[in-house]
Amino acid sequence: MKSGNKDRVKDENYGICLEENCDVVYFTADTMFRRNDLKVDVWYKKDADPKYICYCSRVTEGQIVDAVVNRGAKSFKEVVGITGAMKNCRCEENNPLGKCCSPHIIEAIRLALKKKAMKTSGTDKNNRP
Numbered sequence: 001m002k003s004g005n006k007d008r009v010k011d012e013n014y015g016i017c018l019e020e021n022c023d024v025v026y027f028t029a030d031t032m033f034r035r036n037d038l039k040v041d042v043w044y045k046k047d048a049d050p051k052y053i054c055y056c057s058r059v060t061e062g063q064i065v066d067a068v069v070n071r072g073a074k075s076f077k078e079v080v081g082i083t084g085a086m087k088n089c090r091c092e093e094n095n096p097l098g099k100c101c102s103p104h105i106i107e108a109i110r111l112a113l114k115k116k117a118m119k120t121s122g123t124d125k126n127n128r129p
Contacts, residue, residue: 054085055094068112
């Protein structure tokens with residue numbers, strides 16, 4: 001939260017809006033926090049910048065893709081070794097979802113491997129001769 005919004009936080013359970021086009025992030029029946037109320041953008045919102053996948057270690061989706069596509073990582077362990085993801089695990093505090101980021105790292109790896117395969121096979125329209 002931006003410093004001016006910390007006073008608005010109440011001791012209650014907040015819902016989280018996972019709709020990528022919605023500006024609302026956290027909400028209760030009478031309180032709403034929007035993207036511009038937060039210090040760090042949330043990865044699942046459209047055009048998040050930076051798009052952190054691991055908030056604890058500040059690892060972005062781009063870093064994960066780079067580890068796979070350009071640095072040869074093929075597994076979760078290799079990506080973690082290259083990027084430093086999950087080294088400072090405090091997900092309940094740092095991740096907007098309050099959960100471990102490993103499933104999202106795995107999904108980013110899966111998408112990066114697919115991108116790499118398309119690039120290698122020449123089917124990536126951005127890399128056509």
